[in-house]
Amino acid sequence: MRARDLVEDYPLVRLTDDALAAARLIAEQRRPGVVVVDGEGRPVTVLPGSQVLRFSVPGYVQEDPSLARVYDEQGGADVCLRNLSGRSVKEVLPPEEKRYELPMVSGEATVLECAATMARLRTPLIVVSDDEEIHGVVTASHLLEVILNASEPRA
Amino acid sequence: MRARDLVEDYPLVRLTDDALAAARLIAEQRRPGVVVVDGEGRPVTVLPGSQVLRFSVPGYVQEDPSLARVYDEQGGADVCLRNLSGRSVKEVLPPEEKRYELPMVSGEATVLECAATMARLRTPLIVVSDDEEIHGVVTASHLLEVILNASEPRA
Numbered sequence: 001m002r003a004r005d006l007v008e009d010y011p012l013v014r015l016t017d018d019a020l021a022a023a024r025l026i027a028e029q030r031r032p033g034v035v036v037v038d039g040e041g042r043p044v045t046v047l048p049g050s051q052v053l054r055f056s057v058p059g060y061v062q063e064d065p066s067l068a069r070v071y072d073e074q075g076g077a078d079v080c081l082r083n084l085s086g087r088s089v090k091e092v093l094p095p096e097e098k099r100y101e102l103p104m105v106s107g108e109a110t111v112l113e114c115a116a117t118m119a120r121l122r123t124p125l126i127v128v129s130d131d132e133e134i135h136g137v138v139t140a141s142h143l144l145e146v147i148l149n150a151s152e153p154r155a
Numbered sequence: 156m157r158a159r160d161l162v163e164d165y166p167l168v169r170l171t172d173d174a175l176a177a178a179r180l181i182a183e184q185r186r187p188g189v190v191v192v193d194g195e196g197r198p199v200t201v202l203p204g205s206q207v208l209r210f211s212v213p214g215y216v217q218e219d220p221s222l223a224r225v226y227d228e229q230g231g232a233d234v235c236l237r238n239l240s241g242r243s244v245k246e247v248l249p250p251e252e253k254r255y256e257l258p259m260v261s262g263e264a265t266v267l268e269c270a271a272t273m274a275r276l277r278t279p280l281i282v283v284s285d286d287e288e289i290h291g292v293v294t295a296s297h298l299l300e301v302i303l304n305a306s307e308p309r310a
Contacts, residue, residue: 049295076267077305112231140204145182150232
């Protein structure tokens with residue numbers, strides 16, 4: 001079994017997409033984040049939901065979350081949406097030196113190779129890609145399933 | 156709306172549980188990880204699936220994932236299972252100074268307070284807990300949904 005046999009679809013957004021649309025995708029699909037691609041469809045990084053929150057919650061509230069209580073419910077949501085609105089995905093990403101290294105393997109990678117890459121980078125998912133083509137992502141939970149099932153006694 | 160209204164169930168494991176059972180829980184429920192509690196049920200940390208892989212994949216393969224190809228499929232799975240087998244969750248966790256700070260809020264926390272805590276700690280989920288009782292977890296994607304829906308024009 002190779003990486004390309006294990007892939008799942010995963011939502012992609014472009015650097016130029018609207019940040020609110022990316023937030024909506026994360027919310028609707030209940031994903032921890034989305035994969036970000038450039039204009040040619042090449043994977044760039046991952047935009048985690050926590051980074052969208054980081055960009056939208058006012059800095060002084062992040063420093064001291066108890067200050068959040070100065071807002072009522074609608075006021076809190078409004079200030080977050082105001083910070084996101086009109087922004088592109090690119091603007092919401094952390095500065096390049098702080099971005100997540102995009103973990104990537106080729107479609108030919110074995111299960112153990114995927115597991116090793118994930119372990120080394122401490123990431124819950126890796127992108128499977130050959131040349132310019134993205135096959136999808138493989139999650140740590142899926143890899144664990146494959147490894148655990150391989151342990152069943154063989155006939 | 157408060158944190159306790161937003162919680163979802165999340166799999167818990169004890170420090171003394173079998174590491175293979177924790178791996179199976181992550182695999183079957185397709186979770187990025189599990190919350191670890193102590194003997195009194197108090198939350199201690201999060202055990203991510205990538206950490207289970209980190210513990211099970213041989214160190215030299217993590218250093219150079221291309222070495223994974225010295226194993227065939229069954230051999231690769233066997234070496235991982237051997238490393239996990241007979242271990243407790245506690246043994247598989249990173250050393251204490253490298254563990255994930257367990258992000259926690261009280262059941263009374265507002266949406267913005269949850270978002271601020273998640274943003275500050277760059278985590279995709281937080282545990283909601285009062286005194287000794289764990290109510291559940293709140294995910295970043297769920298919070299984004301609540302914030303986005305609050306933006307609908309009010310009558």
